[in-house]
Amino acid sequence: xxxxxxxxxxxxxxxxxxxxxxxxxxxxxxxxxxxxxxxxxxxxxxxxxxxxxxxxxxxxxxxxxxxxxxxxxxxxxxxxxxxxxxxxxxxxxxxxxxxxxxxxxxxxxxxxxxxxxxxxxxxxxxxxxxxxxxxxxxxxxxxxxxxxxxxxxxxxxxxxxxxxxxxxxxxxxxxxxxxxxxxxxxxxxxxxxxxxxxxxxxxxxxxxxxxxxxxxxxxxxxxxxxxxxxxxxx
Amino acid sequence: xxxxxxxxxxxxxxxxxxxxxxxxxxxxxxxxxxxxxxxxxxxxxxxxxxxxxxxxxxxxxxxxxxxxxxxxxxxxxxxxxxxxxxxxxxxxxxxxxxxxxxxxxxxxxxxxxxxxxxxxxxxxxxxxxxxxxxxxxxxxxxxxxxxxxxxxxxxxxxxxxxxxxxxxxxxxxxxxxxxxxxxxxxxxxxxxxxxxxxxxxxxxxxxxxxxxxxxxxxxxxxxxxxxxxxxxxx
DNA sequence: GGACTTATTGTAAATAGTAAAATAATTAAT
DNA sequence: ATTAATTATTTTACTATTTACAATAAGTCC
Numbered sequence: 001x002x003x004x005x006x007x008x009x010x011x012x013x014x015x016x017x018x019x020x021x022x023x024x025x026x027x028x029x030x031x032x033x034x035x036x037x038x039x040x041x042x043x044x045x046x047x048x049x050x051x052x053x054x055x056x057x058x059x060x061x062x063x064x065x066x067x068x069x070x071x072x073x074x075x076x077x078x079x080x081x082x083x084x085x086x087x088x089x090x091x092x093x094x095x096x097x098x099x100x101x102x103x104x105x106x107x108x109x110x111x112x113x114x115x116x117x118x119x120x121x122x123x124x125x126x127x128x129x130x131x132x133x134x135x136x137x138x139x140x141x142x143x144x145x146x147x148x149x150x151x152x153x154x155x156x157x158x159x160x161x162x163x164x165x166x167x168x169x170x171x172x173x174x175x176x177x178x179x180x181x182x183x184x185x186x187x188x189x190x191x192x193x194x195x196x197x198x199x200x201x202x203x204x205x206x207x208x209x210x211x212x213x214x215x216x217x218x219x220x221x222x223x224x225x226x227x228x229x230x231x232x233x234x
Numbered sequence: 235x236x237x238x239x240x241x242x243x244x245x246x247x248x249x250x251x252x253x254x255x256x257x258x259x260x261x262x263x264x265x266x267x268x269x270x271x272x273x274x275x276x277x278x279x280x281x282x283x284x285x286x287x288x289x290x291x292x293x294x295x296x297x298x299x300x301x302x303x304x305x306x307x308x309x310x311x312x313x314x315x316x317x318x319x320x321x322x323x324x325x326x327x328x329x330x331x332x333x334x335x336x337x338x339x340x341x342x343x344x345x346x347x348x349x350x351x352x353x354x355x356x357x358x359x360x361x362x363x364x365x366x367x368x369x370x371x372x373x374x375x376x377x378x379x380x381x382x383x384x385x386x387x388x389x390x391x392x393x394x395x396x397x398x399x400x401x402x403x404x405x406x407x408x409x410x411x412x413x414x415x416x417x418x419x420x421x422x423x424x425x426x427x428x429x430x431x432x433x434x435x436x437x438x439x440x441x442x443x444x445x446x447x448x449x450x451x452x453x454x455x456x457x458x459x460x461x462x463x464x465x466x467x468x
Numbered sequence: 469g470g471a472c473t474t475a476t477t478g479t480a481a482a483t484a485g486t487a488a489a490a491t492a493a494t495t496a497a498t
Numbered sequence: 499a500t501t502a503a504t505t506a507t508t509t510t511a512c513t514a515t516t517t518a519c520a521a522t523a524a525g526t527c528c
């Protein structure tokens with residue numbers, strides 16, 4: 001930092017900062033991303049990742065949290081910082097640097113949607129994301145890569161699944177994320193070390209043998225991580 | 235982006251952006267970080283990660299690249315984006331958001347050091363990083379975590395090692411990074427799939443049986459990745 | 469040559485991963 | 499009620515990989 005801030009103040013303190021918040025969900029075997037339809041220029045009418053400028057007194061993560069809340073009414077969930085994008089010409093109206101965050105929500109718990117933000121929102125399967133506004137396709141791609149890395153090293157798959165889920169749903173999530181087919185019996189062997197709560201309840205309204213419902217045992221997981229040196233690995 | 239930029243221009247386009255560049259090297263069995271001693275306020279005299287404001291027409295990565303060059307004369311090496319830090323009060327002189335990058339250099343090829351930047355620079359083993367200026371300890375910690383993840387998934391260890399290295403040096407690098415002891419025989423078995431060029435040359439000036447020297451076979455590696463679906467995994 | 473240090477190879481046991489078959493629970497038709 | 503069909507779940511056998519440990523080979527230094 002060799003610059004004299006007094007002299008160069010105007011030149012350097014003239015950037016703007018935004019945060020884009022990728023909201024992922026899981027439904028019917030597909031991981032989905034919440035997109036908004038922009039209701040103002042630039043890129044009016046285009047689909048985009050929700051985002052907003054960061055307020056002067058606001059931390060980056062706070063801003064992402066605010067965007068998430070405005071759109072979904074969800075509070076207090078983990079936000080994962082992704083990459084930051086700052087090409088000088090990425091925003092037509094000035095030098096706007098954007099920092100991407102992503103959140104993972106239980107899609108069945110999200111109802112309140114569409115606000116002052118955008119007149120339209122929709123969940124789009126991540127394998128069928130359309131052309132987006134700004135450099136949002138690039139932001140999506142790099143964030144998805146990060147999501148995939150975290151899915152294989154941290155138990156964040158359970159943030160996407162409903163509170164009670166079947167083992168098949170868990171498997172489908174990984175199959176969709178990595179575009180692979182997994183052997184069912186082996187998958188179950190592999191997830192054996194992960195502490196799950198087995199419910200007496202079963203799947204309903206299916207026309208075949210219903211599967212048992214499970215929940216992630218977060219407390220037991222924490223204990224395992226701290227006491228033995230257990231590591232989540234998929 | 236629901237804001238009217240015309241009206242709120244002054245309020246929002248008043249941030250500054252900096253880039254911090256963590257430069258990692260490997261020497262005598264230790265992974266080291268290049269630190270500078272600040273020669274101006276704030277935090278004058280404190281050790282810090284090298285960084286500078288981003289110029290108006292400059293991309294983030296370009297800025298990181300410039301910092302790296304000013305300090306080491308090294309050009310055209312890969313820069314890895316780490317996390318971005320933007321707490322409103324992180325910089326005493328205004329709202330400065332900083333985006334961290336890290337680079338990995340061959341420490342023996344870096345000589346030119348100390349510039350207009352700082353009157354003092356030094357390589358510090360990453361297990362003995364002192365209290366740093368600003369929030370630089372936080373930046374270092376999160377970047378180190380990312381470095382460790384990349385070390386286990388990409389062949390970037392060879393960016394740290396000299397062009398010709400011994401297998402022991404390679405092992406020491408991983409042992410130091412993850413603070414573990416590895417079995418020599420098994421380590422050599424594990425790295426078997428990685429394509430290395432075996433030189434006729436041997437280690438010199440050691441008072442024991444000299445080890446063979448190896449280089450990373452980048453071309454063969456690329457071919458493996460593309461043709462079969464080979465993955466680097468440590 | 470002999471002591472010493474490190475490199476390199478070998479082997480057996482333990483662990484993890486894979487494929488396929490067997491069994492259980494449910495719905496729906498007969 | 500019996501049976502077929504479908505899917506969930508468990509079991510078994512097999513294969514490959516990882517780990518631990520021992521043995522041997524190849525240099526340096528005196």
